[in-house]
Amino acid sequence: MKKVIAKVVSRRLFDGGYLRLQFESDEIAHAAKPGQFVNILTNPSLKPYLRRPISIEDVDNDKKTVSLLIKVVGPGTQSLESAQVGDQLDILGPLGNGFDMDSLAPNTLLVAGGIGVAPFLYLSRTVAGGSKEIFLHLYAGGASKADLPSWDDFHGLTATRKAATEDGSFGKKGLVTDVLKNDLGKFDPKQTTIFCCGPTPMMKAVFDIAIGCGIPCFVSLETTMGCGIGSCLGCVAQIKDQDDAIDHLRVCKDGPVFDASRLTWEGMR
């Protein structure tokens, strides 16, 4: 983990309030693993007060730049939206553990809701470029076509790709969880793992489907972060161990990816 002052080298706006920022940092690019994130001081003044965590969406081949896919929702992401090429950003990263690459199964299902698709791009590129024989299957959901801004970038990286939109403007009309449910019969549970990232209700639903079929399910959690580096204990997720004793683990340091079966989901919003 490093603190860097990184230059924005490209910036692209998408319909639906999405933004891709690419910044230069060979330190972060070299160290980055799929599912890790960075924590950005979006505004040196006090609005917002805290840094904002954003997943590493991708790292370029030369490992010089990192790209982020951002949904503009509030003051922090608005500040990022106003960053221009050439501006400097104060960034901590890479943070967290990312996806456990040892948990990749021959069939690995990437289930994404909305902006949750972001970390799967670098994961897919890494797996596609790796030596293990792993089939990736992307299930990406959103309210509308505009909520899948990175869909085309997955071209050639996954074995299969399915989209679902609530308004039917792209892919199947409906929820991505329904598409997933329909497909699960095709996969041998022993050869399958689910990685999931999206809104909490969607991740819970995916987990319910997964345990129903006996498939391991890993979820990437989103909580409000104070420091992003394991110090404040503000970002915790509640977990239970085998004998149901409760503990609190840091999403930033011990996560953000957790085995969903460990979670109580308490206070996850």
Place this chain on the structure above:
Amino acid sequence: MKKVIAKVVSRRLFDGGYLRLQFESDEIAHAAKPGQFVNILTNPSLKPYLRRPISIEDVDNDKKTVSLLIKVVGPGTQSLESAQVGDQLDILGPLGNGFDMDSLAPNTLLVAGGIGVAPFLYLSRTVAGGSKEIFLHLYAGGASKADLPSWDDFHGLTATRKAATEDGSFGKKGLVTDVLKNDLGKFDPKQTTIFCCGPTPMMKAVFDIAIGCGIPCFVSLETTMGCGIGSCLGCVAQIKDQDDAIDHLRVCKDGPVFDASRLTWEGMR
């Protein structure tokens, strides 16, 4: 007094961190009197929290636009610096009493320190365009030539003009108060009034010179303002009446121009 949402119609930066903004508001332009000011919500977010008072520097002939001369010193004036032509500003005005035009003497000396010169432009234009025979004499001081950004605008509006800069880069080298002191012998105290606007120590010095010669002296005060419209009682200046009883008057509503002989100067910074 009105609250208007006014469009910036021109913007000019000067060396030395000065800025002239012109905004469109026939309501304020029509009502404005020399020495009045406006109070601007420089930033809809909380930095800074309060509005910022800025003198009306000038009003155009058609009484459609108002111009402001601003020295960029902190968050509020920085926000104004970043305002672009076409942007909208939330402005209250015109505020305060301005200069008492009945106090204009045949010789009226306008003594300005730094940005304090701002309100004298509109005053000079008004007097020059008026019917009374009044000779205006501008004494403008600053640290350096760059601190007299509006010097040329006074061309033709005053009977005489003298400048003093501390570094000697323009006009006389030294303090404007020294230039003033040297000149005062020329004016008949009974036919003379001083209007002064600038930093507190300079205004105090001018007042001391003025009483020494028995010349009435009016100063335009600068205090931190809460509301700008007479409500909060935060901006007060301390005055004493004939029998030395103390009271507090609002700079925004009862001022900003005061007969200097009424002031105790307590807490003026």
Place this chain on the structure above:
Amino acid sequence: MADMRVKIGEYEFVNPVGAASGTFAYGIEYQEFFDISKIGAVFTKGLSYEPIIGNAPPRLHETASGLLNSIGLQNIGVEAFCAEKMPLLREANATVIANVFGSDADGYKRVVDRLEREDGLAGYELNLSCPNVKAGGISFGTDPKIVRALTAQIRSMTKRLVIVKLTPNVTDIIPIAQAAKDGGADAISAVNTLLGMAVDLKKRRPALANVYGGLSGPAIKPVALRVIHQIYQKIDLPLIGIGGIRDAKDALEFMVAGATMVQIGAQNYRDPFSTLNIARDMEKYLDDHKIPSVAEMTGSLIS
């Protein structure tokens, strides 16, 4: 369109948004901006029996998302208020609550006594944050016994609303709030400002001539919300939430936490129209969410 009326005691307010004392002058000064009868209530600048010239300047200092002030209770005195402001306030048809204070219990009594002879007031708000001269300058609002006695005294003098305004600068707000209730208050308003200070590093001086001042603005909103919630949990009395309210969302948060009404303070400096606009935006929120009456919001927190 949602019903915006709220009730405290027998009094019905047109909407729950008032202008906080000291941030809206004597009320009538805002009539040039808008029709002040359209807001819930005008809480006047604090009135004492005699005029007070207040503290020496400087009196204001901006802080992060806040404002420190040490006005020192400058006001024109109750007599001038009755002579100069009340006739205009009556004419404007404004709902007026007089914020009153004294340097001792008798001071409060004399102000209310004078105002009882004046038509057109909805009630009194007792500012208990000011220094009790007889108790060494500690503020009235820190001692339950004094709060109860003072409230009871004013209660016995009037049929109008008696609202007790509390200071947040106490270890435990509950005994104080209970004392206000026991004294017969119709409502509690909270909070007044937090005691604070700022330093001018360049000059090595306090930023305020009075050294200490009262902190208001968005910075204090979390403290104010907590105080309202604490009182609402324990004391059965209508509450008026004050502290850092900037918009309809903030105002509704106070209502959800337990307030029946709110007051807008320093935000009036940023926008003289804010009370009116916040009431309008609250109504829009209720309509958008199909909530028929603003009164339903009070205490609707799920915990």
Place this chain on the structure above:
Amino acid sequence: MADMRVKIGEYEFVNPVGAASGTFAYGIEYQEFFDISKIGAVFTKGLSYEPIIGNAPPRLHETASGLLNSIGLQNIGVEAFCAEKMPLLREANATVIANVFGSDADGYKRVVDRLEREDGLAGYELNLSCPNVKAGGISFGTDPKIVRALTAQIRSMTKRLVIVKLTPNVTDIIPIAQAAKDGGADAISAVNTLLGMAVDLKKRRPALANVYGGLSGPAIKPVALRVIHQIYQKIDLPLIGIGGIRDAKDALEFMVAGATMVQIGAQNYRDPFSTLNIARDMEKYLDDHKIPSVAEMTGSLIS
């Protein structure tokens, strides 16, 4: 170059800038950013005898220029701290002050007792803001008798520095500060967080699972400065100023108001280097102003 050393009791700190408890983990975690022996002191996350899992999430909520937290004192317990963190802290040559607490007086005692057997600690900071279970959950730091007794008890156990950390949520800070002094404290640190709350309007729920939380950040700086100034006027004891410090200017303001040292809290979240950078910038300020020693700043307010 200005002399940045400051002294509390017999202990000399390399500079007056410490990292506040709960905002710098156990200290050693920051060694990967910079050499932590270069800051005045590391005040560890609050340590209890047994590990504590803390409150349910959500635990954080941003407010205007501030941060509400309800961590609930989660920590690994003193035993794990001694086993896992102390060896590394000793190796890093850090100046470490253990922030300790318990649910009763005995709890504090047991933590200190264990730490007394550990080398490499400069002292203890007693967190008196936490709930006193035997006194119905009211915090220790609100009752002078308890503060005095607790301080005296710890004082009798150690030759190391005993620093008493006060809560600002009290009516009058002076009796509490006096009690800390009477109990034998070497210094007082102030302030801990202000009790606050936030409401999630959309969900009609408290923003924190614990409903109430502690407010920190720039929003509280005026309150913290006032508390330091009040104590400095009345109590002759070194003070450590805490609350909303973002930069060297803020830190120096606390010193001018009376602090001998400062602690940087939530600002560490915005910038993990902030303690180091603030110490550096303070030195630069002193050099620019030709002030030979930082200790001269303490209490240099002209009033």
